[in-house]
Amino acid sequence: MPGNVIKLRFTLNEKQVLLQCHPGTRLLDILRHDFGLKGTREGCSQGECGACLVLMNGLSVNSCLIPAFALTDSEILTIEGILSLKSFTDIRKSFADIQTYRCGFCSSGMQVALAELLLTNREPNAEEIRRALSGNLCACGSYNGVVEAVLQSSSRKRRYGRRRSERS
Numbered sequence: 001m002p003g004n005v006i007k008l009r010f011t012l013n014e015k016q017v018l019l020q021c022h023p024g025t026r027l028l029d030i031l032r033h034d035f036g037l038k039g040t041r042e043g044c045s046q047g048e049c050g051a052c053l054v055l056m057n058g059l060s061v062n063s064c065l066i067p068a069f070a071l072t073d074s075e076i077l078t079i080e081g082i083l084s085l086k087s088f089t090d091i092r093k094s095f096a097d098i099q100t101y102r103c104g105f106c107s108s109g110m111q112v113a114l115a116e117l118l119l120t121n122r123e124p125n126a127e128e129i130r131r132a133l134s135g136n137l138c139a140c141g142s143y144n145g146v147v148e149a150v151l152q153s154s155s156r157k158r159r160y161g162r163r164r165s166e167r168s
């Protein structure tokens with residue numbers, strides 16, 4: 001590999017990984033090309049569409065703007081991790097009702113944004129869901145359906161919780 005190369009160690013979807021690359025390589029390219037994690041998508045490449053969102057140390061970031069040198073010792077979670085890791089089982093259930101995506105291009109970025117929200121707020125209201133999705137562009141206009149699906153999942157959880165506490 002010609003030119004400046006750095007060695008990186010970080011956590012990717014709960015596994016320690018090592019990588020050598022140029023310091024300015026974008027996290028988006030590392031995920032897609034070095035690790036084959038194609039669920040993280042490239043839209044605008046300028047930090048404006050949210051298609052490339054991942055969780056970095058629990059916060060959503062646009063991976064097209066994160067250079068490799070910023071990754072040392074960080075914890076990265078991609079949509080693949082969110083959709084498969086046991087620690088996200090509950091959050092995944094909130095996605096099960098979302099069937100309103102049309103082309104689906106924005107869906108992984110939206111789910112990462114929703115995972116960030118649901119990690120700290122299991123029953124968000126419509127305003128909170130809309131705010132969480134404010135960095136995600138959906139050219140097909142699926143927002144209202146996504147907000148509605150997450151709200152329905154929250155209200156089902158509330159009803160289920162009430163029934164359980166009435167029985168106990």
Ligand code: FES
Pocket residue numbers: 041042043044045046047048049050051052053062063064065
């Ligand atoms: S591709 Fe990164 S924000 Fe659009």
Ligand code: FES
Pocket residue numbers: 101102103104105106107137138139140141142
């Ligand atoms: S469903 Fe097509 S961009 Fe959102």
